[in-house]
Amino acid sequence: MLSPKDYIEKNKDAFLNELIELLKIPSVSADPAFKDDVNAAAKAVKKSLLSAGCDTAEVCETPGLPIVYGEKIIDPKLPTVLVYGHYDVQPPDPIDLWTSPPFEPVIKKTDIHPEGAIFARGACDDKGQMFMHVKALQYMTETDNLPCNVKFMIEGEEEVGSVSLEWFLERNQDKLENDVILISDTGMISKDTPSITTGLRGLSYVEVEVTGPNRDLHSGLYGGAVANPINILNKMIASLQDEDNRITVPGFYDKVEELSKEERQKMAEAPFDLDEYKEHIGIPDVHGEKAYSTLERASIRPTLDVNGIWGGYIGEGAKTVIASKAYAKISMRLVPNQNWEEITELFKKHFESIAPAGVTVEVKPHHGGQAYVTPIDGIDYKAADLAFKDTFGKDAIPLRSGGSIPIVSLFEGYLKSKTILMGFGLNSDAIHSPNEHFGVWNFLKGIETIPYFYKHFTDLKTKS
Ligand code: BES
Ligand code: MN
Ligand code: MN
Numbered sequence: 001m002l003s004p005k006d007y008i009e010k011n012k013d014a015f016l017n018e019l020i021e022l023l024k025i026p027s028v029s030a031d032p033a034f035k036d037d038v039n040a041a042a043k044a045v046k047k048s049l050l051s052a053g054c055d056t057a058e059v060c061e062t063p064g065l066p067i068v069y070g071e072k073i074i075d076p077k078l079p080t081v082l083v084y085g086h087y088d089v090q091p092p093d094p095i096d097l098w099t100s101p102p103f104e105p106v107i108k109k110t111d112i113h114p115e116g117a118i119f120a121r122g123a124c125d126d127k128g129q130m131f132m133h134v135k136a137l138q139y140m141t142e143t144d145n146l147p148c149n150v151k152f153m154i155e156g157e158e159e160v161g162s163v164s165l166e167w168f169l170e171r172n173q174d175k176l177e178n179d180v181i182l183i184s185d186t187g188m189i190s191k192d193t194p195s196i197t198t199g200l201r202g203l204s205y206v207e208v209e210v211t212g213p214n215r216d217l218h219s220g221l222y223g224g225a226v227a228n229p230i231n232i233l234n235k236m237i238a239s240l241q242d243e244d245n246r247i248t249v250p251g252f253y254d255k256v257e258e259l260s261k262e263e264r265q266k267m268a269e270a271p272f273d274l275d276e277y278k279e280h281i282g283i284p285d286v287h288g289e290k291a292y293s294t295l296e297r298a299s300i301r302p303t304l305d306v307n308g309i310w311g312g313y314i315g316e317g318a319k320t321v322i323a324s325k326a327y328a329k330i331s332m333r334l335v336p337n338q339n340w341e342e343i344t345e346l347f348k349k350h351f352e353s354i355a356p357a358g359v360t361v362e363v364k365p366h367h368g369g370q371a372y373v374t375p376i377d378g379i380d381y382k383a384a385d386l387a388f389k390d391t392f393g394k395d396a397i398p399l400r401s402g403g404s405i406p407i408v409s410l411f412e413g414y415l416k417s418k419t420i421l422m423g424f425g426l427n428s429d430a431i432h433s434p435n436e437h438f439g440v441w442n443f444l445k446g447i448e449t450i451p452y453f454y455k456h457f458t459d460l461k462t463k464s
Pocket of ligand 1: 125159161162185186200203401402403404405
């Protein structure tokens with residue numbers, strides 16, 4: 001029988017070309033101007049599912065952007081794997097910093113990817129990784145190697161907080177019934193160190209607005225006598241972290257899970273080179289919460305970051321003005337046990353309370369989600385680990401990630417199943433940044449590894 005490796009060898013050019021076609025569609029969920037493209041991407045995903053062997057596939061309308069659902073049920077008595085992914089992408093901005101246009105995919109060599117990487121928005125996050133599952137299914141159906149049932153749920157609003165997904169879950173619980181959820185929307189440590197993501201951070205995203213005078217003022221006539229909203233906003237934001245870089249919102253850390261010494265020791269064993277880390281992103285030094293390592297700061301500790309800040313005059317030359325308003329978008333990454341709605345409330349209360357008398361402050365919550373941790377003693381984790389062993393020749397390292405996929409904890413609530421996060425991206429793939437790319441090697445390795453997960457999971461499940 002044809003192994004995944006042989007099948008990939010024969011079909012890799014076709015796989016890459018099909019992915020390139022999908023990447024040409026600018027399915028930016030954040031911008032309503034791209035609505036038609038988002039719909040076109042949904043249609044393309046449906047088509048690819050049908051041609052990969054799904055019995056049925058549909059574009060399901062929601063109050064927001066559509067969700068693509070497809071399935072192949074070979075025997076209701078066999079286990080069912082539910083694959084989740086997203087076909088929407090982040091906006092490509094700042095577009096000037098791309099070395100080739102974000103929606104004109106090209107394969108270029110890099111130091112880390114000498115065999116080439118596909119450069120395009122969504123190449124890694126998540127079209128490329130989602131598409132590995134489509135092609136793995138194609139392998140399994142065409143070579144008669146599909147050992148269980150499979151369902152696909154590919155959404156179009158992940159990058160904007162999955163607003164319609166809960167609506168869809170509520171209405172389709174039976175249809176989505178499964179034994180495990182499989183997602184490739186995270187990363188791995190390096191090309192020779194596979195890892196399984198065992199945790200994701202939660203998120204609370206808010207926008208703040210500080211209002212001073214009822215109109216922009218001459219900064220000479222009024223300067224010094226009225227509160228400048230931009231000065232005030234910066235002062236307020238600066239006060240949100242203390243000298244140890246701990247967040248000052250009262251109650252913020254109350255429920256934070258503290259890891260045991262053993263767990264922290266285990267984390268410290270993961271291969272990590274601080275100098276390389278600094279060099280890759282071009283920083284003179286790292287920065288963060290006192291008494292925690294860089295890996296810990298970026299995974300098991302909560303954060304508060306300004307994502308954007310604006311107000312006043314930013315055009316050419318100088319304009320002497322005190323703006324009427326100043327704004328910022330702030331995200332807080334959360335860890336297990338912190339409830340995002342509670343944290344949003346704590347932030348709102350605190351931020352309003354620190355505003356000086358000369359301004360008014362409004363805090364507008366955007367979206368959020370709970371953190372997630374998955375145990376490593378279940379058969380789902382075991383199956384993923386065995387799959388990595390088959391194709392990398394070594395065990396995967398369990399690793400908590402700092403990113404968020406808020407729907408993962410919702411899945412557990414609605415569908416009562418655990419999620420396995422088998423990522424094939426690298427931190428250097430520049431997701432959300434200009435020049436996002438995905439290694440050709442990583443893409444093909446994903447297609448090769450996924451069928452082994454199905455095999456081991458079915459074996460372990462039917463034995464248990
Ligand atoms: N795929 C990412 C999340 C991710 C990337 C997790 C790498 C772990 C490792 C996802 O598409 C994403 O960008 N999520 C957003 C949250 C969402 C609510 C907008 C994030 O983490 O900022
Ligand atoms: Mn993603
Ligand atoms: Mn993303």
